[in-house]
Amino acid sequence: MKQIILIAFILIGWNAVYSQVGIGTTNPDPSAILDVSSEDSGILIPRLPSANRTAMPNVQGMLVYDTDINSFVYNDGTQWVVLVSSINNSNLTQAGSYETGPIVSGWQYYDVTFNTPFAAVPSIVISFREGDGINNSGSNSVEQIKVANASVTGFTIAINDSANTNDVFIDWIATERTQN
Incomplete structure (x- = not known):
């Protein structure tokens, strides 16, 4: 009986290792590592001034909101690039x-x-x-x-x-x- 309980815990634990994280949902999308769902709220990206952003090491894919230029900025691995959401x-x-x-x-x-x-x-x-x-x-x-x-x-x-x-x-x- 102890072996059956041990096997059950191992299988449950194994499933948890390969599961997704869901915030605001009980059924996260299986193709996503993080699924954030809401009908009345948004996600808040870290906000910081340009000096703090440029002092950080280059990490490809990092996204921040630069409060000095009021823009989202991402790092392409070598430099920070300002995202443009629309053409003025x-x-x-x-x-x-x-x-x-x-x-x-x-x-x-x-x-x-x-x-x-x-x-x-x-x-x-x-x-x-x-x-x-x-x-x-x-x-x-x-x-x-x-x-x-x-x-x-x-x-x-x-x-x-x-x-x-x-x-x-x-x-x-x-x-x-x-x-x-």
């Missing part, structure tokens, strides 16, 4: 100026200035195409592209078209990671 539409419409400069020595000069504030110095990716139509290509290429004074307050892109074809199209797309 005011950042998609750029305030700035577009100016076509004079033709100087066969160059048509285009100067575009964006002056919308950024959360950090933005990554600037410039692509171009030449030719006629929507899906165009050609043998010409952009001779010179210059990004000047990139900062958190804006930046300027200068494009020189040596062929003087007046077919330079300038688009700017806000990326979630660099915007407020």
Whole structure:
């Protein structure tokens, strides 16, 4: 009889080792190690200032709420990355100026200035195409592209078209990671 009771306790204990933890539920999802359920409450992630967050060692997957920047931040194993839950539409419409400069020595000069504030110095990716139509290509290429004074307050892109074809199209797309 003692052996049967011992075997029963071992089996019950073994099941507990491989079980899930449920908070607010008696039936946690079997694919989750932790299942938190509620119809009227949320989960509160640890809140701390930037100085405390950056003083912690890099642990991939760690999530905190940074009270200095009012954002959720996770660690990718090498750095802290700000999570963006939605795109702020005011950042998609750029305030700035577009100016076509004079033709100087066969160059048509285009100067575009964006002056919308950024959360950090933005990554600037410039692509171009030449030719006629929507899906165009050609043998010409952009001779010179210059990004000047990139900062958190804006930046300027200068494009020189040596062929003087007046077919330079300038688009700017806000990326979630660099915007407020």
